[in-house]
Amino acid sequence: MATSKVLSEAQVAQYREQGFLAPIPALTPAEAAAARDSLERHETALGHPIGPGERSKSHYLFTWVDALMRHERILDAVEDLIGPDILCWGSIFWIKEAGAPSYVGWHQDLQYWGLDTDDLVNVWVALSPAPLEAGCMQVLPGSHHERLDHVETYHEDNLLSRGQELTIDIGEREPATMALAAGEMSMHDGRLAHGSGPNTTDDRRIGIAFQYMPTRARQTLVEWDTASLVRGVDEFGHFDHGRVPEADLHPDAVAFHRRAVTALRELIYAGAERESDPSV
Numbered sequence: 070m071a072t073s074k075v076l077s078e079a080q081v082a083q084y085r086e087q088g089f090l091a092p093i094p095a096l097t098p099a100e101a102a103a104a105r106d107s108l109e110r111h112e113t114a115l116g117h118p119i120g121p122g123e124r125s126k127s128h129y130l131f132t133w134v135d136a137l138m139r140h141e142r143i144l145d146a147v148e149d150l151i152g153p154d155i156l157c158w159g160s161i162f163w164i165k166e167a168g169a170p171s172y173v174g175w176h177q178d179l180q181y182w183g184l185d186t187d188d189l190v191n192v193w194v195a196l197s198p199a200p201l202e203a204g205c206m207q208v209l210p211g212s213h214h215e216r217l218d219h220v221e222t223y224h225e226d227n228l229l230s231r232g233q234e235l236t237i238d239i240g241e242r243e244p245a246t247m248a249l250a251a252g253e254m255s256m257h258d259g260r261l262a263h264g265s266g267p268n269t270t271d272d273r274r275i276g277i278a279f280q281y282m283p284t285r286a287r288q289t290l291v292e293w294d295t296a297s298l299v300r301g302v303d304e305f306g307h308f309d310h311g312r313v314p315e316a317d318l319h320p321d322a323v324a325f326h327r328r329a330v331t332a333l334r335e336l337i338y339a340g341a342e343r344e345s346d347p348s349v
């Protein structure tokens with residue numbers, strides 16, 4: 070691969086061996102605060118926190134989420150890991166309210182997404198402080214080299230769509246903690262085992278995750294799926310790129326987003342025991 074843009078050789082080697090990097094600088098504090106403000110102004114207009122219908126693939130709904138997804142600092146780091154032709158398959162807000170019991174069960178992302186790539190980088194950007202007490206992500210270093218078994222618990226506090234949980238005894242491993250300040254990001258391999266506990270602080274824990282992958286990746290579970298071309302060229306055309314929203318919640322944007330999340334729900338629940346309240 071050509072000279073790296075922002076990550077050192079040691080960081081790239083750590084990512085390959087251990088499956089994650091954190092913390093990495095991404096947004097300035099002002100950019101993180103502006104993104105949080107945009108989200109919370111929308112929530113004020115809604116009268117409630119952003120819900121399942123809008124929290125996934127929201128880069129098709131909001132200009133400011135599209136801009137975050139294409140942020141140069143994030144893409145430079147992603148390019149160092151997977152090369153210059155990059156699709157973003159998804160964006161998703163991960164919000165834990167202050168003092169809420171919500172948690173994320175231990176899981177490996179790529180077991181559910183139907184994507185045939187081994188090179189998916191999941192970038193989680195903190196829009197509020199995310200220390201351990203706020204329920205930041207934890208990971209099992211090196212677990213991206215294994216394929217681990219999951220059960221579906223549908224536990225009401227588990228933020229995952231099927232309440233997934235790994236069946237291994239996490240206590241026997243040594244999790245690493247990816248605490249982040251607002252504006253920092255973590256990067257983890259799509260096969261790395263990760264999870265997070267409840268937020269015991271008195272502020273919301275707000276993150277937005279973006280899933281980046283090389284343009285050669287394919288979707289195997291549904292015929293039609295979306296992924297935005299965020300850098301380079303797409304010589305493969307396996308995904309509908311969608312479009313940048315003309316304005317926040319523009320009717321065309323809302324219509325395209327609805328199609329995109331319908332396909333997402335179909336693939337997320339393919340083979341599931343049942344559908345819970347959708348978290349997608």
Ligand SMILES: O=C(O)CCC(=O)C(=O)O
Nearest residue numbers: 163173193205206265278
């Ligand atoms: O926000 C969290 O705690 C978990 C996020 C997650 O599972 C992911 O980004 O894949």
